[in-house]
Amino acid sequence: MPAPLIHLNQLRRHAVARSLFGPTTLPKALQRLGFVQADPLRAPARAQDLTLRHRVAGYRAGDLEVRYASLDVEEDFFVNYGFVSPDVHHLMHPRTPRIVWSAIRMKQAAEVLAFVHERGVVRPAEVDAHFDHGTVTNWFGGNSRASTQLLDGMHHRGLLRVARREAGQRLYAVREPQPRVLSDEAAMDALVDVIVAKYAPLPAASLGQLVGLLLGGGVPQWRGLRQAVLLRARSRLPSAEVDGVTWYWPDGENPASRRHTVDEQVRLLAPFDPVVWDRRRFELLWGWPYRFEAYTPAAQRVRGHYALPLLWRDQVIGWANLSVKDGVLTPDVGYVASAPQEKAFASALDEELQRIAGFLGLTP
8 A cells, every 4th residue: 555645734733633632631631641751840830740731621730749649640661751551551561670780789679678568658768767778879979868769779670669749759659560461572562552652743763762762761671672673663553754754653543634633722832742742853843943951051041941832723933931920920932933913822822821820820
């Protein structure tokens, strides 16, 4: 069968329409997304909250953390760290990390596991007080509690799970192993399908990048299978070449479908929102480079500390940095070219800022 004739504007509408589905409940949104990337910065809210507010009816900043214990969701590493559905979580375990623990570390982990099993749910401070593992040098050169690092490692290995958070701090419980009924090959295909369903349409290079991230942290036990996984994915996923770039999307979807319509809303998107996460795809679809500059020295920033891409219809035309001063939302909006002169745009931008104020719980 010949490849379908697809145009870039159709890929753009497909990318927006399929990801920004109609607002639903939090459990349904989490299940549909499969994975929501987390980030601790609040500017003006955490990335996971900024992502979910577009897809969950009546969502308020912090709802995911408040409701976490009652939701069917797990904190885990997928292509990045965040929140995954139980199906995705089980497909990635049992996980064998790259770093092999020493006999001493294995003994410490066994002792901590027994301690957590006895207590039910523990804070890192409780583990540190009980075992006094000392301190270690962390990845940025400072000192961290060795117990905290050990708990992180046990969580990544699937020995522990995050039961809930309190004031942003993880509380841990023992993770009960779940049988995985799929073969390794079928499990890998299913995980790649989650990636494609979340970030499609995907250029070939981005598909390779995301599979690399998955194999690097989500399923490091299969890290030697990258080429085989990619070959299988490229052979079974629908694709088309547009302007010299091969694009992939989930089976059963048609990027050229007239059903992929866009509305008249303005949306300010998190830097890690699936619509804009892939910077390569972003530049192909919208023709300008967007970069996350929170960790860039202030003097070198082009668009600001936490610039939120500004989506109008199916075009990302600018960005906004948002701050809250004296209980009032203060926007600083910039444009790639200039602000649209249509009254509809000004009204839609004002409505989006009102929605964000409500999401943050600010008084109108």
